[in-house]
Amino acid sequence: MRHILGVLVENQPGVLSRVAGLFSGRGFNIESLTVAETLDKGVSHITLVTTGDEMIMEQIVKHLNKLVNVIKVIDFREVKFVDREMALIKVKAEADTRAEALRITNIFRGKVVDVCQHSFTIEVTGDEGKIQAILDLLSQLGIVEVVRTGKVAIARGRKNSTKR
Amino acid sequence: MKLTGAQIFFECLKAEGVEVIFGLPGGVLLDLYDEMPKHDIRHILVRHEQGAAHMADGYARATGRVGVCLVTSGPGATNTVTGIATAYMDSIPIVVFTGQVPTALIGNDAFQEADIVGITRPCTKHNYLVKDVRDLARIIREAFYLAHSGRPGPILVDLPKDVINTKTEFKYPKKISMKGYKPTTEAHMGQIKRAYTAIGKAKRPMIYAGGGVISSNAAKELKQLGEQLRCPVTTTLMGLGGFPAPHELWLGMLGMHGTFRANMAVGNTDLLIAIGARFDDRVTGKLDEFAPSAKIIHIDIDPTSISKNVKVDIPIVGDCQDALKKLLQLVKESPIDDLEKVRKPWLDQIQKWKETYPLAYEQKDNLIKPQYVVEKLYELSEGKGIIATEVGQNQMWAAQYYHFSEPRTLLTSGGLGTMGYGLPAAIGAQAAFPDRLVIDVAGDGSIQMCIQEMITAVENNLPVKVAILNNQYLGMVRQWQQLFYEKNYCATCLKIAPDFVKLAEAYGALGLRAHKPDEVESVIREAFASPKPVIMDFVVNPEECVYPMVPAGAAMTEMLLA
Numbered sequence: 001m002r003h004i005l006g007v008l009v010e011n012q013p014g015v016l017s018r019v020a021g022l023f024s025g026r027g028f029n030i031e032s033l034t035v036a037e038t039l040d041k042g043v044s045h046i047t048l049v050t051t052g053d054e055m056i057m058e059q060i061v062k063h064l065n066k067l068v069n070v071i072k073v074i075d076f077r078e079v080k081f082v083d084r085e086m087a088l089i090k091v092k093a094e095a096d097t098r099a100e101a102l103r104i105t106n107i108f109r110g111k112v113v114d115v116c117q118h119s120f121t122i123e124v125t126g127d128e129g130k131i132q133a134i135l136d137l138l139s140q141l142g143i144v145e146v147v148r149t150g151k152v153a154i155a156r157g158r159k160n161s162t163k164r
Numbered sequence: 165m166k167l168t169g170a171q172i173f174f175e176c177l178k179a180e181g182v183e184v185i186f187g188l189p190g191g192v193l194l195d196l197y198d199e200m201p202k203h204d205i206r207h208i209l210v211r212h213e214q215g216a217a218h219m220a221d222g223y224a225r226a227t228g229r230v231g232v233c234l235v236t237s238g239p240g241a242t243n244t245v246t247g248i249a250t251a252y253m254d255s256i257p258i259v260v261f262t263g264q265v266p267t268a269l270i271g272n273d274a275f276q277e278a279d280i281v282g283i284t285r286p287c288t289k290h291n292y293l294v295k296d297v298r299d300l301a302r303i304i305r306e307a308f309y310l311a312h313s314g315r316p317g318p319i320l321v322d323l324p325k326d327v328i329n330t331k332t333e334f335k336y337p338k339k340i341s342m343k344g345y346k347p348t349t350e351a352h353m354g355q356i357k358r359a360y361t362a363i364g365k366a367k368r369p370m371i372y373a374g375g376g377v378i379s380s381n382a383a384k385e386l387k388q389l390g391e392q393l394r395c396p397v398t399t400t401l402m403g404l405g406g407f408p409a410p411h412e413l414w415l416g417m418l419g420m421h422g423t424f425r426a427n428m429a430v431g432n433t434d435l436l437i438a439i440g441a442r443f444d445d446r447v448t449g450k451l452d453e454f455a456p457s458a459k460i461i462h463i464d465i466d467p468t469s470i471s472k473n474v475k476v477d478i479p480i481v482g483d484c485q486d487a488l489k490k491l492l493q494l495v496k497e498s499p500i501d502d503l504e505k506v507r508k509p510w511l512d513q514i515q516k517w518k519e520t521y522p523l524a525y526e527q528k529d530n531l532i533k534p535q536y537v538v539e540k541l542y543e544l545s546e547g548k549g550i551i552a553t554e555v556g557q558n559q560m561w562a563a564q565y566y567h568f569s570e571p572r573t574l575l576t577s578g579g580l581g582t583m584g585y586g587l588p589a590a591i592g593a594q595a596a597f598p599d600r601l602v603i604d605v606a607g608d609g610s611i612q613m614c615i616q617e618m619i620t621a622v623e624n625n626l627p628v629k630v631a632i633l634n635n636q637y638l639g640m641v642r643q644w645q646q647l648f649y650e651k652n653y654c655a656t657c658l659k660i661a662p663d664f665v666k667l668a669e670a671y672g673a674l675g676l677r678a679h680k681p682d683e684v685e686s687v688i689r690e691a692f693a694s695p696k697p698v699i700m701d702f703v704v705n706p707e708e709c710v711y712p713m714v715p716a717g718a719a720m721t722e723m724l725l726a
Contacts, residue, residue, distance in 0.1 A: 010344060013293075018285060025286045055471065062468040068290040068310065071344045 002031065003057055004083060004153045006074035007046040007064055008162050011037060015069045019046060022067065028052065028060050032085075032150030038162060043071065045162065047083075047152045074161050076153055083153035086125045088113070089135065092142035093120045101141055108134045119144055169297045169328040170199040173261075176304040177205060179336045182232050184595055186210055186219040190236020191276060192263035192325040208595060208624055211616040213240050215588040217247020218614065220258040222589025224251075225575045226550055227596045228381065230311045231258040237265055238276030241322075242283065246582055249287040251318040253579025254402060255379060257311035259304075264324040267295055281322050289317030297330040305337050314347030315466040316379055347465060351482030351490055359437075359461045359478050360494045366435035366459075368510045369395045372418065372447075375402030375578065376440015376464060376484045383407065383571040385488035386439065392495045394507040396514055398426040400441050401563055402578040409567035415514065416523065419447040420714045421560045424521035424723060425514055427714065430455050431721035432513070438462040438476075440484040442469045444579070453719035463487045521712070521725055523564050531705040532681050534558070534633040538565040541603060541631060544688050549601045550575065552590035554610030555583045556640035558633045560710040562605040584613025587630060591617055594626040601629070601692065608634040608658055611699075618671040621697040629691045630699045632664055635706045643709045647724070668699035677701040 009015045016035060023030050031049040038045050050060060057077070064073045076083075093101050093115075101120055105112060110124035124134055128151070135146065155161035167175065173196060177185070184206040189197045200207060210216040213235040220231030235244055241262040251258050265274040281293045290310050292303045300323075307319040363369060377386050377399070383406045390397045390413050397407045398415040407414060416423030418430055430436070436458040441447070448454040451473060462469075462476040463484055470479045480487050500506065525535040538561045541549070551566050552575040553559040559576055568574050575593060577585040590604040604611075611632055621628050633639075642656040668675030674696045678687040684702065691698040712723040 014281065014285070017282070021285055055475075059468060059472060066466070066468055068342065068345045 001053065002049060002051050004076040004081070004151060005048045005050065005061070005064070006076065006153060006162070007048060007070060008038070008072040008074075009044050009046060010069040010071060011042050011044045012069055015044070016046075018067050018069060019048075019064070022063055023050070026059070026063065028056065034150045034152050047150070049151050072162065074155065076155070079161060080156040081153050082156060083127060083151045084125055085128065085131060085149050085151045086123065087131050087135070087146055087148045089122045089124065089138060089146050090119050090144040091122060091138045092118060092144060094118060097141045101138065104134065104137050110134065165334070166331040167334040168195070168199070168331050169300055169323070170196045172297070172300050172332070172334050173304070173323070173328070174199060174203040174205065175334060176301055176336060177232065178203065180230070180304070180308045182230070184208060184223065185232050185234050186216040186223075186592065187234035188213055188216060188236065188240060190240050190263060192237045192265060193234070193328070195325070195329045196234070196263075196323075206595075208620065210588070210620050212614065213243035214247050214584065215591075215614050215617040215620065217244040217258070217260060218250065218582075218585050218588035219592035219595070219617075220260070221247060221251045221256050221585075222552060222575050222592030223596050224256050224258050225589070226572050226593035228379075228572060230308055231256075231592065232261070233258065234261045235263070236276065237263040237280075238278045240276075241280035242278050245284060245287065248284055248318045248320065250577050250580045250582045250585060252287045252289065254375060254577065255316050256318065257316040258318045259307045259311050260318060260320045262320060262322050263328075264293065264322045266326040267324045268326070270324065280320065284320050287318070288320050289315075291320035291322070293322040294324065294327050297327045297332045300327060301334060302337050306340060306342060309340050310345065314345075314349070348467070348481045349465065349483040349486060351463065351480050351487035353490065355478060355480045356487065356490045356494065359480060360491060362435055362459055362461060362478060363393060363437070364500050367506065368433050369393065369435040369437060370415070370429050370433045371395055371397040371437045371439060372399070372430070372441055373397060373403045373406050373439045374400040374441025377403055377406040378571045380440065380465070380484040381571070382440070382485035382488050385485055385492060387411075388492055389488055389495070392492065393500070394503050394511070395437070396429060396511065398422070398429065400444070400447055400578070401576060403441065404563055404574045405568035405571045408569040410569065417563055418720070420449070420716075421564065421710050421712065422720075423523055424712055424725065425517035427712070427720040427723060428517045429514055431719070433458045436460045438464075439488070440464060443472065443474045448474060449714050449718055449720045453721075527681055529681055532678060532684060532702055534561050534635065534702070534704040534708055535565050536681060537631060537633060537684055537702045537704065538562055538605060540684050540688055541605070542566045544685070544692060545601050545603065549573070549603045550590070550593050550597065552576070552586040552593065552602065552604045554586040554604070554606045555581045556607050556610060556638065557635070557643065557708070557710050558605050558607040558610065558639070560640075561633065564710075566605070583610035587611060587614050587628070588617045590628040590630075591621050591626050594621070594628050595624070598626070604628055604630045606630050606632045607639055608632055608636060608661060608664075609638040612662075615667070618668070618673055618697060618699070622672045627695055627697050629697070631688075632699065632701050633704050634664070634701050635704050635708065636661065637706060639708075640710070642707075646707065646709065647713070648715070664699050664701040671697075673697040673699060675699050675701070677703065679703050
């Protein structure tokens with residue numbers, strides 16, 4: 001099973017390496033990982049997508065908590081949440097396909113962020129299903145390159161789940 | 165007043181109550197060593213940095229205090245890695261200070277530069293690179309706190325040369341605030357009650373205790389609990405000394421080379437009470453068949469140890485001593501009815517197992533049996549020695565035949581299985597207890613891995629007694645080759661060996677040898693009487709095996725007995 005974890009860490013050199021090293025050293029998987037500062041500059045938030053059964057997930061959460069620089073782990077199995085990722089997609093756009101590329105982009109509420117003679121670069125944000133859907137459609141036109149951010153997730157409701 | 169990093173270093177060590185440092189200087193540490201004579205701290209100069217880490221570790225195991233070592237950058241630092249990993253696997257509190265090239269040169273492949281923080285990240289509890297002298301006091305404070313609190317472990321602090329010689333205002337921080345580090349030490353009362361209910365219902369309970377009992381100083385409570393529940397007790401290798409071996413409820417060690425009765429008890433118990441142990445593969449054997457009919461209670465300070473490889477029914481996170489005290493309180497408040505009667509069939513069964521296959525060997529009058537040497541060491545030291553071991557057969561015989569009764573009297577590399585650990589660990593313990601008898605039970609293979617520290621023992625008047633069970637083989641590997649590889653003794657023969665007696669003499673120590681069983685006692689007596697470090701070379705039966713033995717991957721009840 002795939003799961004999303006939010007990990008609040010002290011913003012110090014080497015922290016990412018501790019988290020990544022934990023996963024590689026113990027044979028856990030990382031499917032995607034994003035990291036950036038929070039409102040508190042001393043604290044960063046990592047959104048991490050991983051896979052494992054109940055026993056492995058329990059171990060992952062415990063091991064993350066055990067790292068001295070980890071302040072809190074949010075297990076999104078336990079809360080309702082919204083998750084998004086962004087993709088930048090470079091798609092072929094020749095005279096006969098430009099209109100179709102634009103139409104698909106509009107349907108998915110994407111934006112064209114770069115245009116050149118033979119291609120568009122499209123920015124699109126959404127959950128995994130939406131990103132996959134636009135990729136499927138655009139692939140008929142010819143995708144040159146894709147860069148994706150990996151998921152970010154936040155708990156629903158008014159509470160700040162990163163409060164400690 | 166402004167102090168240099170070097171001065172701050174020694175002020176911090178003083179504040180932490182450090183009395184001895186095991187170390188070896190080098191280029192980037194010159195300012196620190198220049199400062200050292202001005203401070204009231206003992207420095208023991210090692211001959212290889214691995215020795216420094218093991219000495220700090222042996223000191224920590226024997227005393228319960230944090231062991232400290234100090235080594236230079238690059239190779240000095242990398243040489244400690246085995247020692248750090250050893251301490252990490254066995255949860256031993258040490259702080260390793262490593263020199264580092266100046267901050268401006270870090271990352272430039274400077275002379276004697278190594279990314280030791282990167283290298284030791286997976287084998288330390290936590291580590292630090294001090295980039296600013298203003299952080300130094302706080303980091304040292306945190307390092308000592310992290311080393312001994314929660315589940316103890318090694319901490320590494322990397323000290324660049326410019327940090328050591330830059331000045332700043334010094335104030336030793338009183339308080340520690342680490343957002344991400346708050347170990348659970350108090351056991352949850354609700355879980356304790358659930359555990360006690362299960363204990364009340366059990367017919368065939370047993371206690372399986374590990375190193376956590378030693379590190380939380382809970383041996384007294386463990387004994388009380390065993391007695392008040394009339395519950396037999398086994399321990400892991402790391403837990404030996406946590407429960408007195410001569411006790412009627414003592415099952416002996418369990419696991420791959422555990423006693424017949426301990427392993428049979430695990431196979432038949434209906435309630436396994438695990439205390440400060442981590443269900444290591446050398447203890448569980450085949451996981452599916454480990455304690456197959458038992459409910460499992462697990463007390464441990466580290467949540468990651470719980471349900472890691474064996475599913476636990478009643479987890480209790482907390483310090484072992486706290487949990488045991490709470491359990492004892494419940495026993496006092498509501499004792500179990502008819503305890504003697506309820507336990508009798510189970511204890512009778514255990515007695516039968518004990519009589520069927522006790523630990524045994526036969527000492528004939530030609531070749532010395534290694535087990536006999538260990539029993540003689542036990543007898544002649546009146547069980548009061550601090551025993552360090554190397555790793556392999558010597559370690560298992562020491563575990564089986566030196567009947568440990570006090571905690572912190574066995575220093576052994578349980579988790580990592582580090583050959584070469586014993587001699588430096590013994591030296592570390594002897595530095596803490598100059599008047600106690602400290603013995604390293606060694607093999608002819610392992611002793612050669614840190615033999616250079618003999619001169620450290622001689623120089624510092626640390627009269628450790630090394631007992632080499634010399635079978636002219638890497639004995640444990642040879643045993644596996646004998647049993648599972650048709651006696652294909654590939655690369656395990658050590659017949660070309662140094663003369664250990666002459667070697668001892670070359671170091672300025674005393675060298676003694678026994679060829680015959682009737683020489684064993686006199687050699688040991690002479691060694692114990694000597695004020696010097698001693699190497700005893702016992703020429704033992706070359707093809708002796710350690711039994712019982714559970715083959716790797718088999719169930720614990722499938723033991724080879726001879």
